[in-house]
Amino acid sequence: MALPSTYADRNCSLARALEVVGERWTLLIVRDAFYGVRRFGDFATQLGIPRAVLTGRLKHLVQEGVLVRDDDGAGTVEYRLTDKGIGLWPIVRSLMSWGDAHYSPAGVKRALRHDRDGGPIDPDGRCEKCGAVVPVPEIRIEPGPGFQPGTTDPDPVSSKLNTPKRLLEPITSAHSG
Amino acid sequence: MALPSTYADRNCSLARALEVVGERWTLLIVRDAFYGVRRFGDFATQLGIPRAVLTGRLKHLVQEGVLVRDDDGAGTVEYRLTDKGIGLWPIVRSLMSWGDAHYSPAGVKRALRHDRDGGPIDPDGRCEKCGAVVPVPEIRIEPGPGFQPGTTDPDPVSSKLNTPKRLLEPITSAHSG
DNA sequence: GGCGGCCAGTTCATTCACTGAACCAACGGT
DNA sequence: ACCGTTGGTTCAGTGAATGAACTGGCCGCC
Numbered sequence: 001m002a003l004p005s006t007y008a009d010r011n012c013s014l015a016r017a018l019e020v021v022g023e024r025w026t027l028l029i030v031r032d033a034f035y036g037v038r039r040f041g042d043f044a045t046q047l048g049i050p051r052a053v054l055t056g057r058l059k060h061l062v063q064e065g066v067l068v069r070d071d072d073g074a075g076t077v078e079y080r081l082t083d084k085g086i087g088l089w090p091i092v093r094s095l096m097s098w099g100d101a102h103y104s105p106a107g108v109k110r111a112l113r114h115d116r117d118g119g120p121i122d123p124d125g126r127c128e129k130c131g132a133v134v135p136v137p138e139i140r141i142e143p144g145p146g147f148q149p150g151t152t153d154p155d156p157v158s159s160k161l162n163t164p165k166r167l168l169e170p171i172t173s174a175h176s177g
Numbered sequence: 178m179a180l181p182s183t184y185a186d187r188n189c190s191l192a193r194a195l196e197v198v199g200e201r202w203t204l205l206i207v208r209d210a211f212y213g214v215r216r217f218g219d220f221a222t223q224l225g226i227p228r229a230v231l232t233g234r235l236k237h238l239v240q241e242g243v244l245v246r247d248d249d250g251a252g253t254v255e256y257r258l259t260d261k262g263i264g265l266w267p268i269v270r271s272l273m274s275w276g277d278a279h280y281s282p283a284g285v286k287r288a289l290r291h292d293r294d295g296g297p298i299d300p301d302g303r304c305e306k307c308g309a310v311v312p313v314p315e316i317r318i319e320p321g322p323g324f325q326p327g328t329t330d331p332d333p334v335s336s337k338l339n340t341p342k343r344l345l346e347p348i349t350s351a352h353s354g
Numbered sequence: 355g356g357c358g359g360c361c362a363g364t365t366c367a368t369t370c371a372c373t374g375a376a377c378c379a380a381c382g383g384t
Numbered sequence: 385a386c387c388g389t390t391g392g393t394t395c396a397g398t399g400a401a402t403g404a405a406c407t408g409g410c411c412g413c414c
Contacts (some may be wrong), residue, residue, distance in 0.1 A: 009224070011286050011324055011339070013276030014208050014269060022201065024401080031191050040362050047186070050402050055363060075410050077362065084279055090271040090300070092191060095198075098264055099190030102242075109188045123267070124301060124310070133301070147188055162188070201372080217391050227373050232392065252381050254391065 107145030284322030
């Protein structure tokens with residue numbers, strides 16, 4: 001985003017946060033990272049984002065410490081959320097919740113559950129069964145009542161994204177899956 | 178923002194929410210609305226946003242039911258948050274909180290308190306004194322330890338924004354204040 | 355050891371949106 | 385009649401997004 005040159009808003013953490021995750025596409029990339037997407041190509045096809053833009057956004061996110069770029073030396077590159085990136089979860093959750101509440105009359109598109117006890121997670125991120133704020137790796141995501149299966153048959157990555165799974169669990173594309 | 182023409186992501190409420198509040202400036206406008214800003218000119222000077230862009234964003238937000246445009250017939254126009262707009266509070270709060278946590282080593286720039294009992298509000302939006310999720314109109318906002326007073330002396334609206342006050346309480350610009 | 359496929363990333367011409375400053379019209383007060 | 389305030393609009397210049405084609409490293413395979 002890069003705020004106006006004259007950084008009028010030195011005292012707003014919201015503006016500061018938006019400099020990191022406020023640009024177009026960025027939060028969608030982060031969301032996919034929560035869903036387990038790690039590969040450049042998977043982000044690209046999943047989001048339909050121009051590759052040049054994706055390159056820039058990933059660089060920015062790595063620079064800001066939201067993602068780490070893990071290059072195994074043999075040419076396999078993976079982007080993974082850092083702890084700082086995982087800290088974005090409440091933002092992603094509350095945006096999804098607001099979107100569901102106002103634009104998905106048939107019910108939530110993706111439901112969240114506490115993987116340990118199966119309890120539903122309320123809009124505040126608490127498990128309705130055990131009452132605890134559920135840590136990200138213990139969250140299971142699955143299609144909700146508002147979910148609409150696509151008309152065209154999905155690529156392998158999409159179908160995995162639409163299957164119940166825990167957050168952060170890697171999605172492997174193509175051959176290795 | 179207007180997602181890619183081919184709306185690949187029909188099943189993502191995050192994408193849907195970002196269509197409404199994901200464009201540059203939009204969440205800053207919403208934040209200012211929480212702070213009590215209501216006038217076109219105040220948004221413009223406060224944010225340093227080009228007026229043409231502000232016009233477009235306000236129109237969009239009104240269209241989406243996040244703000245109402247209130248024209249008293251005598252030429253006085255006010256933009257106010259609707260209930261749907263107030264529903265964005267958890268998003269604004271969690272973004273501020275993330276920004277403070279990672280970019281404000283001296284402490285939060287703005288502190289939130291439950292106006293009724295003075296209890297501090299935790300990152301989840303709960304009053305640490307009474308334990309309740311604090312409704313927006315009961316939230317008092319005030320400069321925190323990370324707040325940096327500006328070098329240039331502020332316009333009247335800014336100084337009011339930097340004074341403890343409750344959310345949604347209107348800020349009146351210039352003469353009437 | 356050359357071939358083909360996969361993958362991350364670049365290049366580039368086109369289109370689109372933002373920027374910033376100037377301008378305009380309605381109203382209020384004097 | 386005139387001036388200041390307010391909510392916009394207009395417009396040329398600039399920068400960023402788009403989308404499709406391309407590059408180059410690495411792999412397995414014959």
